[in-house]
Amino acid sequence: MVLLSFDIEEFDMPFEYGKDITFSDQIAISRTGTIAILDILDKYKVKATFFCTVTFAENIPDLIKRITESGHELASHGYYHSDFKPEHLLQSKLKLEELSGKEIIGYxxxxxxxxxxxxxEKxxxxYNTSINPTYLPGxxxxxxxxxxxxxxxxxxxIPASVSPLIRFPLFWLSFHNLPLGVYKFLSNWTYKKDKYLNxxxxxxxFTDLSDFERFGFPGYVRKNTGVKMIERMENLINWMKSKNYPFGTFQDFIKTIKS
Known part of the structure; x- marks a missing residue:
């Protein structure tokens, strides 16, 4: 099973690169990208999991409704994206359940x-999927x-997928920077070995991040964003469907491994 997931959050990443961005822009940019993702998933009839912060969820009630009514899973990505306290674990779970009307079982x-x-556990x-079982400097x-x-x-x-042997990560940065054929090769290798991809x-x-003055992102972050990212994601989903890989939410996956 392919566990396609999206961490939907207030877009605070420019702060890591010394750039200011207003809260309204943080929400607007992530909102635009979330709509693009949902449109792709609708187009290809694919179910996915959305890990959402409470801060973002409170600002996109219509998209939270669209996510749950489309059969996708909503899970917790914390209360805020750049602030964490242990009490946020329970607080975010309860608030997301209140906002969505759905049980939240993943973090x-x-x-x-x-x-x-x-x-x-408390x-x-x-389930928890907060581990990238690889080495990435810093x-x-x-x-x-x-x-x-x-x-x-x-x-x-449920760790994020990395390839067998060399543990090459299959996360978002790899998808942006590797030739698509290489990413597919690593994905196929990993899927055959593990029987699933996360x-x-x-x-x-899924928005244009090429404005260096505005965002401060290095080339490896800016590469293949916006329209190019949409095209690459559609290409990847089409390829996976051609390989007869089933797609599902984390909830779906848990049912298969417990049966």
Whole structure:
């Protein structure tokens, strides 16, 4: 099963590169990208999981409704994207349930940072997908963690997909920068080995990020954003469908591994 997921959040990434961006622009840019994602998923009849911050959810009630009514899964990405306290785990779960009318069983930490699994269990989540089991200078050093799903502190851990052997990450930056044929090769290799793929993206990738003065992003972040990203995502989904890969939400996946 392909677990296609999107971390939908207030677009605060320019702050990491020394650029200011208003809150209204943060919401507007992520909103535009989320609509583009939903349009693609509708077009190809694909179900996905949306990990959403409460801050963003409160500002897009119509899109939260569209996500849930389209059969996608809504999960927690915390209360805020750039602030975390352990109490936010339960608070975000409860608030997203209130806003959506749906049970929230999954969590992904902002920026895939470490999170206390005991606190995840205490907050009542069934699964956590906050691990990128690879090495990325200055960000991740997770070669000691299982590449594939496992249980810790009574919580199902579903790491992001990395290739066998070399643990090359299949996350959003790889998708932007690798030739599409290479990304497909690594995805096929990983899918055949693991029987599933867990790959994640963000709504702002589906908007034009080429304005260096405005956002301050290096070339490897700006590459293949906006229309090019939409085209690449449609190409990837078409290719996966041609390989007869089934798509599903994390909730769907959990049912298959428990049956």
């Amino acid at each position: 992904r930490m902002a920026r895939m940072m470490p999170v206390d699994e005991k606190e995840i 907050a009542g989540y069934t 960000r991740y050093n997770n070669f000691n963690i299982s590449r594939t799903f496992f249980v810790k502190e009574n919580v199902l851990q 790959v994640y993206f963000h709504p702002w990738e």
